[in-house]
Amino acid sequence: MQHAYKTSDLAPEERVAVERLIGRTLQNDEAVEVIIHKLDELRREQETARRRSAAARIRELAKGKNLNGVTVRQLIEEGRRF
Numbered sequence: 001m002q003h004a005y006k007t008s009d010l011a012p013e014e015r016v017a018v019e020r021l022i023g024r025t026l027q028n029d030e031a032v033e034v035i036i037h038k039l040d041e042l043r044r045e046q047e048t049a050r051r052r053s054a055a056a057r058i059r060e061l062a063k064g065k066n067l068n069g070v071t072v073r074q075l076i077e078e079g080r081r082f
Contacts, residue, residue: 004033 007015007026018034019026026032061072
């Protein structure tokens with residue numbers, strides 16, 4: 001979500017926060033664009049990426065590999081039953 005604000009429209013605490021983030025004092029007629037990301041959305045995106053990566057690794061391992069005589073495919077199927 002993006003929003004543009006004039007610095008004169010910012011509340012004092014918002015202005016201080018923006019100035020700390022950019023490392024300088026804002027001019028009164030300066031426009032500031034704020035991009036907001038909700039943490040829940042970011043966490044969902046990160047979790048989705050991790051799941052896709054894990055699924056890709058499992059698919060690669062399932063291509064004929066085995067562990068102590070048991071194929072990875074068999075281990076996956078056993079895991080799905082539980």
